[in-house]
Amino acid sequence: MSRHESFSVERTRELVSDFAGLEGPLLPILHALQEAFGFVPEAAVPVIAQELNLTRAEVHGVVTFYHDFRHAPAGRHVVKLCRAEACQSMGCDDLIAHAERRLGVAMGETSADGAVTLEPIYCLGLCATAPSAMVDGRLVGRLDAAAIDAIATEVER
Numbered sequence: 001m002s003r004h005e006s007f008s009v010e011r012t013r014e015l016v017s018d019f020a021g022l023e024g025p026l027l028p029i030l031h032a033l034q035e036a037f038g039f040v041p042e043a044a045v046p047v048i049a050q051e052l053n054l055t056r057a058e059v060h061g062v063v064t065f066y067h068d069f070r071h072a073p074a075g076r077h078v079v080k081l082c083r084a085e086a087c088q089s090m091g092c093d094d095l096i097a098h099a100e101r102r103l104g105v106a107m108g109e110t111s112a113d114g115a116v117t118l119e120p121i122y123c124l125g126l127c128a129t130a131p132s133a134m135v136d137g138r139l140v141g142r143l144d145a146a147a148i149d150a151i152a153t154e155v156e157r
């Protein structure tokens with residue numbers, strides 16, 4: 001069973017009003033929505049825009065600019081592979097291709113059986129042990145093909 005709530009306009013309004021008094025409330029609101037619903041539903045955009053007196057385009061622009069915000073519910077496991085500079089220089093692109101093949105899912109997507117979401121991330125602060133990943137919130141350094149295979153076995157269980 002999902003640990004997230006189902007989307008509702010009322011709950012969105014409630015979360016918006018929790019942060020509306022802050023200076024620069026949009027990012028905290030989007031994080032709160034993702035925490036509550038597991039993603040930022042498209043249907044939340046007009047509600048936020050109305051409550052904050054912004055255009056839908058402004059809200060949509062922020063939601064799509066930040067890679068942290070999901071546009072659809074995530075799978076049961078979330079594998080994030082770092083694509084920032086240090087990891088690039090240590091060959092993360094080849095590992096990403098390997099992970100896509102091994103997990104049967106393209107970067108940015110969720111497998112058809114809902115088991116795993118594969119997402120890019122931009123620096124985990126683990127550059128010294130690049131290439132790096134985060135698996136369900138756990139940091140993993142010194143990634144290689146064997147480590148990707150082990151992660152795949154773990155998330156497919």
Ligand code: FES
Nearest residue numbers: 082084087124126
């Ligand atoms: S660049 Fe990948 S962990 Fe810093």
